[in-house]
Amino acid sequence: MSEKKVIVVFGATGAQGGSVARALLKDPAFAVRAVTRDTTKPAAVELAGLGAQLVKVDLASQAEVEAALKGVYGTFLVTNFWEHFDKSKEVQQGKMVADLAKKLGLKHVVYSGLENVNRITGGKLTVLHFDGKGEVEEYFRTISVPMTSVRLPFYFENFISFFKPTKTGPDTYSVGLPMGDVPMDGMSVADLGPVVLSILKSREEFVGKDIGLSADRLTVVQYSEVMTRCLGKTFTDGKIPVEVYEKLDFSGAKEMANMFRFYHMNPDRDLALTRRLNPQVQSLEQWLKKNADAFKDL
Structure with a gap:
């Protein structure tokens, strides 16, 4: 060998x-x-x-x-x-x-x-x-x-860390992403490994390329609907404008707001290529069902 x-x-x-x-x-x-x-x-x-x-x-x-x-x-x-x-x-x-x-x-x-x-x-x-x-x-x-x-696009894992939904009432939560009606790409960071493995095994095809990854492309309303369906709680779009978001009281608010402004420009992320590189890449729904326990204590 x-x-x-x-x-x-x-x-x-x-x-x-x-x-x-x-x-x-x-x-x-x-x-x-x-x-x-x-x-x-x-x-x-x-x-x-x-x-x-x-x-x-x-x-x-x-x-x-x-x-x-x-x-x-x-x-x-x-x-x-x-x-x-x-x-x-x-x-x-x-x-x-x-x-x-x-x-x-x-x-x-x-x-x-x-x-x-x-x-x-x-x-x-x-x-x-x-x-x-x-x-x-x-x-x-x-x-x-x-x-x-x-x-990589927005990590699904962000929903259980930095971008955790905000509790607004008994079992009701607001998803505070300043995207309006513009779809945003997302993916579990856990699914990156098989993508990189595929790239390394196909060197001639991928050297010199920039590969935008995505497993799902959804509006905030759609993210909220999928979360509601999978988690047994009610999630809604927080409808926060990016101009308001950048003034929030946390370090990096302006940095994050500008990231979302860039996401509004629909950066190149390739759902089909991502799935070819990792056929087991998880949709948001699949990821939520697998990680539902992480949302129990929201």
Whole structure:
């Protein structure tokens, strides 16, 4: 048998990297070098039990990143703007990995990217956690690294965390997404892994491509209707205008409002291609039924 292709998975104990690592570990063609800052955390220990090689790496250390990338076939790279709220830091991290991928001759990088909204809109709209990833996408291409960008939509998991519906009465809840009547793409982040696996197995088709992912495209009213049908509670569209949303009292309100403004522009997300890359990708309804317990204590 030929040797397995070693893939370095950044953020391996997080939502995106964990999904990718687990999908790759199920395929005999690949071996996983799982990058984490803490090799003792439960998620890391679990991956080691599944066969991953754990490597302690801080993205702030070029030497540690280079050591992790030496001698491998490729990598899955995800960076986390929300860890530091610093676009320049996220860009620096992404460009460093791009430079090392070039230097070390990696055959394929799958990057968790997003659009450079500021460039697309001619400076009219700034979405920092998009724009930095967009700059990194462009840099990979500029220095001719074989890269595929996967652009995730709104996570279904957001409904049980940052975008949890607001209680308005006994078993009644408001979904506070400032989308009006414009459909918004969504997907479970847990379904990313098989997508990345398919891309790595079809290198020639996907190198150089930006792939917008989506499992469902629904209006807020439709999201609410599906949630009502699946969860035994009543959900309604909160009908919050984006102009009101951006003035809400939480850190990042303006950033999130601008993200939704970009979503109003219908960014390119491909439902059919997503399903081809992961035939088991979950619709919102399927995901809600599987995760209903997470909504019991809303």
